[in-house]
Amino acid sequence: MPFNYIPYRFLVLLLVFAACTGPRSTSSVNIQGTNPVKEQPNIVLILADDMGYGDVHSYNRESKIPTPALDRLAAEGIKFTDAHAAGSWCVPSRYGIMTGQYPLRKPMDVKRGSLIAPDRLTIASLLRRNDYHTALIGKWHLGFDGVKDWEGVDYRRPFEGGPVDRGFDYFFGMHASLDIAPYFYIENKRAVAAPTQTIAENQSPDATSTISGAFWRGGNIAPGFKHEEVLPTFTQKAVAFMQNHVKAKKRQPFFLYFSLTAPHTPWVAQPPFKGKSQVGEYGDFTMQADDAVGQVLKALEELGLQENTLVIFTSDNGPVWFEKDVQRFSHRAAGPYRGMKLDAYEGAHRVPFMARWPGKIESNTASAQLLCFTDMLATFAEVVGDTLPAEVKQDSYNLLPALLNKGVARREGLIIEGHTVREGDWKLIFGNGTGVLQRQWGQVSVSPVKGELYNLKEDPAETNNVYTTYPEKVLELTRRMEQYRAEGTTSTAPLSK
Ligand SMILES: [Ca+2]
Structure with a gap:
């Protein structure tokens, strides 16, 4: 075996045996085996929207944004330094988390309707079939059946193909990002209030770009909907979900996927965070996002759930933070890495990723294990002792050994959408790594190139493109990408065991 740890099913057998011979306890996590009821941990997955690797203080000592809640999570758990979103922007990244499948495998266009096939296993349906109570609070952004551009939608009808049709018992949230109309809340399958009014586009007067600051697009909006109330509302709903779960004395564990709309635009921090950071509206809103995490931890x-809950925090992609912002605020939102959201550089997809599970995950530890969002599915399966179909396993690796610091996982490479392939220290970008945001708003001049090759160990900031120096490495990685593409043609990944 490439790693050395006790298989979960063996642990479960031990626990069942111990349960038959000893008294039950419900007070805390118990890895010795007297608490079989609570052995399957609650899982809280918190996903920030567009938060950079370098925003979190525990990842970047020079960050000018205070992030006490996230720093606490790092101190009480494990911090991954080579973790990657499955995409450089929201939709593919979230698809990878939900399905364990590389987003390369299908078109990532929510205007086609619901992106996740009805029979596809998701992290939510996996946990639900293992008796978890499952909820998504926050941003979905993976489409609904028949909803293409929101024109002509009948808001009295239920939305099909959304979270509650893809494994969640409960959903409260928004269809997409907080700067994309129409603006309204959805509870389970229905609009809480239809977006019957309109709102004009919004801009901050001193924003660096027209897609920075308190920017949102004009469009339809529900009566009473206020952008600045969304983050506090989602936070309150997330806390209420856990409170209600405990109040109902459900014996089943829960899975809460708390999907923030921050610090994505609009940057609309409220008191006491407004004006409090040294990094403008972005820093203020990131502080408030950190506080939302803090409220969930509190x-x-x-x-009394802290001990038996696996908490994971990460961000769906890199920040909207131009070189002009770096200069203006002396703050590097992507930390030591190059680029930003929608690029192919590390700053676009290498993200903070922390996990806490008291008694299981050692506190204040770090791991350089390569990790991709698609690994959540296989990792959660291992946590609950489930087995994935072979087709699902191809893109999803069980990283529980790395989480528990008990061995090395098998993952040695990954792909980011169709633009990047990584193998060990080597990374190949097909074409130019500069994305649409930098091209359109960052005033970055882009020269057409066949590709960019970097050795991340020697050149983590991707400053020296060695594409023409190592043609054999380019060929090797190009073939690797072809393999990834070929593997996908056989993937069906059914829901049933
Ligand atoms: Ca995002």
């Missing part, structure tokens, strides 16, 4: 503590 609720877990107050509800």
Whole structure:
């Protein structure tokens, strides 16, 4: 075996045996085996929207944004330094988390309707079939059946193909990002209030670009909907979900996927965060996002759930942070890495990723294990002792050994959408790594190139393109990408065991 740890099913057998011979306890996590009821941990997955690797203080000592809640999570758990979103922007990244499948395998266009096939296993349906109570609070951004551009939608009808049709028992949130109309809340399958009014586009007067600051697009909006209330509303709903779960005395564990709309635009921090950071509206809003995480951690503590809950925090892609912002605020939102959201450089897809599970995950540890969002599915399967179909496993690796610091996982390479392939320290970008945001708003001049090749160990900031120096490495990685593409043609990944 490439890694050395006790298989979960063996652990479960031990626990069942111990349960037959000893008294039950419900007070805390128990890895010795007297608490079989609570052995399957609650899972809280918190996903920030567009938060950079270098925003989180525990990842970047020079970050000018205070992030006490995230720093606490790092101190109480494990911090991954080579973790990658499955895409450089929201939709593919979230698709990878939900399905364990590389987004390369299908077109990532929510205007085609619901992106996740009805029979596809998701992290939510996996946990639900293992008796978890599952909820998504926040941003979905993976489409609904028959909803293409929101024109002509009948808001009295239920939305099909969304979270509650893809494994979640409960959903409260928004269809997409907080700067994309129409603006309204959805609860389970229905609009809480239809977007019957309109709102004009919004801009901050001193923003670096027209897609920075308190930017949102004009369009339809529900009566009473306020952009600045969305983050507090989602936070309150996330806490309420856990409180209600405890109040109902459900014996089943829960899975809460808390999908923030921050610090994505519009950057609309409220007191006491407004004006409090040294990094303008972005820094203020990131502080508020950190506080939302803090409220969830506090609720877990107050509800006595802290010990038996696996908490994971990460961000769906890199920041919207131009070189002009770096200069203006002396803050590097992508930390030591090059680029930003929608690029192919590390700053676009290498993200903060932390996990806490008291008694299981050692506190204040770090891992350089390569990790991709698609690994959540296989990792959660291992946590609950489930087995994935072979087709699902091809893109999803069980990283529980790395999480528990008990061995090395098998993952040695990955792909980011169709633009990047990584193998060990080597990374090949097909074409130019500069994305549409930098091209359109960053005033970055882009020269057409066949590709960019970097050795991340020697050149983590991707400053020296060695594409023409190592043609054999380019060929090797190009073939590797072809393999990834070929593997996908056989993937069906059915829901059933
Ligand atoms: Ca995003």
